Amino acid sequence: MTEEIIIAGFGGQGVLSMGKIIAYSGLMQDMEVSWMPSYGPEMRGGTANVTVIISSERISSPILRRFDTAIILNQQSLDKFENSVKPGGILIYDGNGITRHPVRKDITIYRIDAAEEASRMKSQKTFNMIVLGGYLKIKPLISIENVVKGLKKSLPERHHKLIPENEAALKRGMEIIRRLN
Amino acid sequence: MTEEIIIAGFGGQGVLSMGKIIAYSGLMQDMEVSWMPSYGPEMRGGTANVTVIISSERISSPILRRFDTAIILNQQSLDKFENSVKPGGILIYDGNGITRHPVRKDITIYRIDAAEEASRMKSQKTFNMIVLGGYLKIKPLISIENVVKGLKKSLPERHHKLIPENEAALKRGMEIIRRLN
Amino acid sequence: MKGNEAIAEAAIRAGADAYFGYPITPQSEILEYLMAANPHERTGMVVLQAESEVAAINMVYGGAGCGKKVMTSSSSPGISLKQEGISYIAGAQLPCLIVNVVRGGPGLGTIQPAQSDYFQAVKGGGHGDYHLIVLAPASVQEMADFVELAFDLAFKYRNPAMILSDGAIGQMMEKVYLKPQKQRSTEVPAWATTGKTKERERNIITSLDLDPYAQEQHLLRLQEKYREIERNEVRFEEIMVDDAEFLLVAYGTSARVCQKTLQLARAEGIKAGLLRPITLYPFPYERIRSLASHMKIIVSVEMSMGQMVEDVKLAVNGQVPVYHFGRMGGVITEPEEVLEYLKTKI
Amino acid sequence: MKGNEAIAEAAIRAGADAYFGYPITPQSEILEYLMAANPHERTGMVVLQAESEVAAINMVYGGAGCGKKVMTSSSSPGISLKQEGISYIAGAQLPCLIVNVVRGGPGLGTIQPAQSDYFQAVKGGGHGDYHLIVLAPASVQEMADFVELAFDLAFKYRNPAMILSDGAIGQMMEKVYLKPQKQRSTEVPAWATTGKTKERERNIITSLDLDPYAQEQHLLRLQEKYREIERNEVRFEEIMVDDAEFLLVAYGTSARVCQKTLQLARAEGIKAGLLRPITLYPFPYERIRSLASHMKIIVSVEMSMGQMVEDVKLAVNGQVPVYHFGRMGGVITEPEEVLEYLKTKI
Amino acid sequence: MKTAEGLKDIIKPENLVYRKSSLITDKPFSYCPGCGHGTTHRIIAEVIEEENLAENTIGVCPVGCSVLMYDFLDLDIQQAAHGRAPAVATAIKRLMPEKFVFTYQGDGDLAAIGTSETIHACNRGENILIVFINNGIYGMTGGQMAPTTLEGMKSSTSPYGRDVKMMGNPLKMTELVAMLPGTCYVTRQSVHTPAAVRKAKKAIKKAVGYQKKGMGTCFIEIVSNCPSGWKMTPVESNKWMEENMFAYYKPGDLKVPAESDADAENKNEQ
């Protein structure tokens, strides 16, 4: 089993940390993982993306051209990565601020209005957890328990109190994700 | 015609400048020349030597292992270079401070007590010109006129007044050099 | 754990005595991790942010001269600044570890990963005749493992060692098993300057020999050491070479990419194999030479204009055609591109 | 005139706009000569003793960025310090002249002549993919002549050029014909930063491209330039190669030595010939490749552990055996030794 | 958005009292919100425009957040290697003495890796202007400690606060530079309030004048903020700067030319 994911959005949306959580969770489930960010000054304000691979075998290249799953959080990234999803793969996007929606027919497209939901829940910071929840609903590769374990590993001790809130967001994400095609 | 010369002594004896004068004089006589010093901290106090080549043809290597002529100004240099003279070549040395004299039979050995003579003439600075005079007596490759021209070229303007004194020293050197074998 | 962090943690665990460095992307995490991990309390390891790369490498010289396990890290422009110091360390035969997390050059270039410092690392970065022992990790695990290996080789041969990584592996996170904490060594090498006791002659750390004949003797001893390293320390990994007709040679990130290429190629029935040099110096000349006779072509895959390809050619010595392929300037070569290129040459 | 002085005087006469340097043996005479010759009065040329080699090379960057004919000189350790700056200059595509009067290394080494900076000059001294145009003079006359040639090539290709000399040629005195004084150019290259006028877009001197794809495009343009240089600018000299069975390849001081070896060899009936690369980059690969087929063996003679020999091998590509011979550490190879070595291989 | 009636009457060319300099390009600054780099760029552009110097200016930008200065100022600019801007500017000015030459450098650039180039350019009295943005941190590389980071201040390489015993004291480069006979004008300014901006701009203007007269090196430190590196909002960062940075890096003139008409009261005031 190998799952190759791209998560793309802009800095401040928690793109890199969402990837990190997936990777850590994969580790908890005893899989091979690879997390490869785009890095640099783009981290402040510009676009940010991260490639995450979870696999039951040794991972060869951490750099990919095609992905099983694309998680897209803004227009620019949608434009850039829609065509990078493998035929038969899935694309999940947040509809906030999106004007040109995805058009491909050979992949499965999901929409999750996580930004909206986060501001409704009054916890902007859990935005990326909502998205993650949605993803895990579609691809239940990792159990929620392991995600929580991964969270514990990636968050500093003093933030562990936030974990229940994040768990709630995960679950909320599972609820609100919807298939478009 | 190619004449390959090593001049060796210690710093302060005018070894490098003697070589320079020979080189400049050769130039005045329209020959190819090469002047290659040992350089570095030895220039202060330690040993100094210079390889000078005068030739009617293009000079290939400025670095030599064997010489037509060795002009030797102290014991250390004598020990080092006596065996570097080509068979049939010549060795000229100043006897001052020499305790182990040259012994080779297959070369012609000349002695010139220039240091002694210079202090007798009360002009220590012409020491090397006395030696040069001796050399030119043996190997009249360059005319005295061209040496004077060479001197003019290598000395700064303000020292040109010293040229007559140097000329006298050259001539004195021609007189006092003597063959030993 | 990120590759950079793996290096930092592995250094603490390997019992490193000191790290001296100056921030530069994409490797600042090494210093940052060390500062946060507070190794001074854990093991007594000294960590100091130097005022420049030049100062940092000369601090390494000083610390290494005391017989300590000392390291620095930087990325391309910073490594260029260290060249004089590296040449001094090599000349004075001091063991140390230098990490280069390569980014695209020349000049300020880009902060994205590249492999264009191969020549600098393996041929002549600094002046004079010398070699670094150069290790090229291809995973976060190797980032960690090679720290101890590099120190061991450095001390075994009294020679500076370099880990030549790149921004991709430095920034990438994967599973890594870390060795348990090692005690910092209390052994003092006989040559180290730790204060002249009555029991021994004074120790001098220098790379100077004004007398060229003495310097030549020194270089002959160095040369002998290099021959010994070349005999003993060549390391490489082979993947699917046994039945291969087409050999890829690649290190570091490119080797990872090529591994994927192999899968793609084999899926299409193309018999490709991969030789991954682990030590770039000493380079696996012999092995490539002997493999070459079974191959139809050889492609050196590097993220550069083509540098290691010269060593591959020197190894192959005309037996079969050798080509170079790779992206540049911070663009990471993709597995598919390598395959496409390979197909054009078949 | 000494080789170093010839460089200095030739620079004034070639209409150089500025020299920035820091003293180091065996090339301090360049700066000393310039300071004494007072070119500021003769031509307006700026001569400045910098606080360090690092400052000097960055002054060169600044001056070259203004479209001026700017140069620096140093010797091995100082050249190592300049590597970051050199990489920047190459990356920003600035023309300039860098003189390396090589001494024995690594480290402080010795002040005596050597040829152990070949790799640094020709492969990767600094980080990233770039090339210097490297000229290797073998006489004081060439020291002078190559100054103008280097500037011309540098401006033609907007690329830094290096004169790779050594202490022997720097310190040696021989006859030299100097060209008459040239006017300093008043032409301003279109890309130079001289103040943005309304007639043009602003000019920017940089080597930065944060976007790797843009950086890759930049590198592809660089690569194309290098291919062009390789096509157009290979220079070498051949001596007695027509009937030769044994080819010596040597540059600079070693080439002079080998010329004498040829005489000795021919006197003994040994048919030796010499190929002297004048440009080390671009290297005369093609010519050596085609000569190789007529030779029995080829010996690369260098005052180093063997660096250029790799390029010779790359050229020969396995056709005939290639050997390296040379002394090291400041010891100058002697013509007789080369012959003796050659005889052992015949 | 509400727009009061009558405002349209005001918005007419003849009523224009402030518009950013035409020497600022259309490319949005890459700086984080509230960063003093932008403000400083703006006033440099204004002075050059007002002095009508654009055709005769060469700027030198460093490696640091302002590495892309050439994207934002419509001037001929050279991007120097980290720390070497003063050496680069030295050559430019010596080769073209009639031009206005300035460097723009961060505190890591100028006070760490570039210490030597800074001291020696100032000591030679190169006729250049050095603008020194002291934000007490390495902004570009992600908030590492700079030589100027205050005691106790946290950064990614002093995560427990700067410990002067281990990491040294915050370095007052400006005070050092003021001691050198080569400098003619050394001042410390800031750009966080309208008054400060106006004073800083005046300082730049003076420096232009001194350079024209060939009086030596002008050195203007701008004590600035780095909201991202300090992990504060822009407004907080300015407040923190006033309270903490100014206590150690006291704003005011450190050296004014004797023969200048520089306002003497200016000295060490704030």
Next chain:
Amino acid sequence: MKTAEGLKDIIKPENLVYRKSSLITDKPFSYCPGCGHGTTHRIIAEVIEEENLAENTIGVCPVGCSVLMYDFLDLDIQQAAHGRAPAVATAIKRLMPEKFVFTYQGDGDLAAIGTSETIHACNRGENILIVFINNGIYGMTGGQMAPTTLEGMKSSTSPYGRDVKMMGNPLKMTELVAMLPGTCYVTRQSVHTPAAVRKAKKAIKKAVGYQKKGMGTCFIEIVSNCPSGWKMTPVESNKWMEENMFAYYKPGDLKVPAESDADAENKNEQ
């Protein structure tokens, strides 16, 4: 040679009042006649011997005439790259805080190429002693201009005399270093008269004490001569030094630890 009768009685071990330190090796100094490097070596060796520190001393020599210091002092010594001795010493001391660590550097080494390393080691307050031989010239490389070369002074790279307009001002590194909070003891000495030598030796002794107490960087400038570079006899060179160098490089203490018992009168005296 005349030898007065009775002198043999005096030449007995019990009457010995001065003999060069046993830490000086048998190898003759490579310095030119009359050069202050030798004298300074001697007193460093004497202090280390008297303080019984030989087993715990690591010296760092520079590139300059004193590059071969390791041939003359029977101590563990590292030879540093040109200008980098303070960085080298920083690492040595940090890794072995209980050792006595000193650098020995010329003015080219310390004040030109090594400016940055000097300033930053002092700013960090590294617990080391820096001995700075200021002879106003690059001795080793054949008499080129140093940052400390006086105005108008001739050298091989200022053959018409140092022109401060073009070449900058003679740099007072010691004054700069004294401003840094990291230094605890900064003094300027010389070794050309018996009294000066004794004072310089005392200064070194003090520095040893301060280093033991971990008080910060000690910086001792020795204004010295270079008969070869200056083209003078040793006696002339010392006279010239007193008349010219001392006027600009004023001997005396620039900074003494507050809590020290250093003689207050010492300050700027002589």
Next chain:
Amino acid sequence: MAKVKGSIVVDIEKCKGCELCVVTCPTKTIALAAEVNGKGYHYAYPANPELCIGCTNCATVCPDGVITVYRMKI
């Protein structure tokens, strides 16, 4: 004393919402918008335009130079 009236124009798309203009305005003319611009910043705008006296303080401190100020005597 003649009364002055001012007006500002904010280049909303380039504003980064740093709030420096807001805190520096002596008349509390400016506020950050509840909405975000294309970059995602809550941009500044003249919330109380009638209060503006055209003092240019806001434009002077704006790091991004996005404010243009007009002033008129009335």
Next chain:
Amino acid sequence: MAKVKGSIVVDIEKCKGCELCVVTCPTKTIALAAEVNGKGYHYAYPANPELCIGCTNCATVCPDGVITVYRMKI
């Protein structure tokens, strides 16, 4: 007040004839020899040994540390 008498021993072969000891000797005990040593330097020697008071000044300034001084109360 007890009288003191001194005596110096010069390591002639290592002396470089710099003359610094000569000019610093308060009693003019030392002079440079007319002859040179192996290195070619006119070495220092106690020309007037009876004048020496063992003050160590000469040894203190000798750059090459070639003077050893003895002193005795008599």
